[in-house]
Amino acid sequence: MKALVLEEIHKLSLRDFPIDAAEKDLAPRDVRIKLHTVGICGSDVHYYTHGRIGPFVVEEPMILGHEASGTVIEIGAEVTSLAVGDRVCMEPGIPDPNSKATRLGLYNVDPAVRFWATPPVHGILRPTCVHPEAFTFKLPDSVSFAEAAMVEPLAVGVHAATKAEIRPGDVALVMGAGPIGLVTALSALAAGCARVYVCDLDDAKLEIAAKLGAITPINVTREDPAKRILAETDGWGAEIVFEATGSPKAAASVFEPLSPGGRVVMIGGQAEPIAYDAGAAMVREARVENIFRYAHVFPRCVKMLASGAIDVKPLITRTFAFEDSVKAFEIAASAPKGDVKMQIELPQ
Structure with missing residues (x-):
């Protein structure tokens, strides 16, 4: 599986990465998603330029990316709210369902949360990923893949x-x-x-x-x-x-x-x-x-995009092909004036 890998500070490569073996089998309530669009976040760029954010340190190669949309291509045996072919966006932080923070509704501050592209968890600048149904949200036809990849920053x-x-x-x-x-x-x-x-x-x-x-x-x-x-x-x-x-x-x-x-x-x-x-x-x-990231707002964001209450399209200022991912990060790290959100489209 070819992925955009942060090898070390200031060194990215687009190469095969052995993550697909770990995701070969679906849990009953998981879905497999073919990625379509992934946004470049400031945290991704910071890991690229500094190798760490606070206590989170990149100590071995890590796949970047956590703002994403895609299409469901496989569902687990107990999945009921999604079907193969559904267009979706995904909330990237998965908490421990039994933690006190989660049970209190504060799942975003659960110390055990596993968040895409936050060491040691890999991100999703790769062809497919596996994700829980509960954190995967179906898109209405009126919301494009590019807009859907903006749901994650909009949630903040x-x-x-x-x-x-x-x-x-x-x-x-x-x-x-x-x-x-x-x-x-x-x-x-x-x-x-x-x-x-x-x-x-x-x-x-x-x-x-x-x-x-x-x-x-x-x-x-x-x-x-x-x-x-x-x-x-x-x-x-x-x-x-x-x-x-x-x-x-x-x-x-x-x-x-x-x-x-x-x-x-x-x-x-x-x-x-x-x-x-x-x-x-x-x-x-x-x-x-x-605030720390977000909680309980992804469905609200999707609804507001669908209704036109919020329009994020003017914020998407540049789009790159997946094969140009390294170049995209180099440009993003230079902080060009006038660029707000850069996105990467994966092959379909």
Whole structure:
């Protein structure tokens, strides 16, 4: 089975990889999926460039990729909700069904969760994979494979919007116009925000953001987001601030544009401890939420794509053939301006 393998830092290869033998037999409630489209995530790129994310270290060759869609080609004996030929997207994190976190409904923070392309678990930039029925979701005809491969990052935005407890008419600021920042902005609008400000350094990405709906772009190299938002809200501020940059400098400023009683949602991963202005949080009686991936939102995401409540197509800025996967990662690692989401299509 040919797969895109991270051999070591800055070294990728497209080669046969002996994972198919381990997936030869299906468990009763598993399905076999022929992969169609796989998105390139920032975490995939980070493993490529750094070889680790926090405690997760690549110590041996690993297949990359976890944002995916495909077609069911085989089902286990006890599968009832899916059939051969169904088009699907897949939630990549599989928890221990008997863990306390899972039983409490917090399966995304189960310490035993096995997540695609997170060492030592292999990803799905390969022709086929085996996955549990419970974490595989049928697609309506109106949702393309490319859109379906966006469900995984969209799930982060929807989870963040859910944590923010958005009320109709709220104003929000999203810090960061990368893929996660923009799906968060879309999710905030879908949840009822009257206006969403998005700030970033990249004018090309901000131009994309401005076309997604009631979104005001702010380039932080030329303008202070807090001053702009306070001026346009009669000094009140934004009810919600989403931090989606992973930048310590940005994270240190989350309370500046926040309204009294506002909510901050920390999305961007931080490699080191960050500054936290407890006084600024206190005088606003701010609530701070943190998210780790997502839980219970994949079906909601599929429904919103199908209904048109959220349109992720403008975020897909480049598509590569599977044989060009190494080149795709090299380009993604260079962080070209204006590129939001790059995807790879596998042979069908």
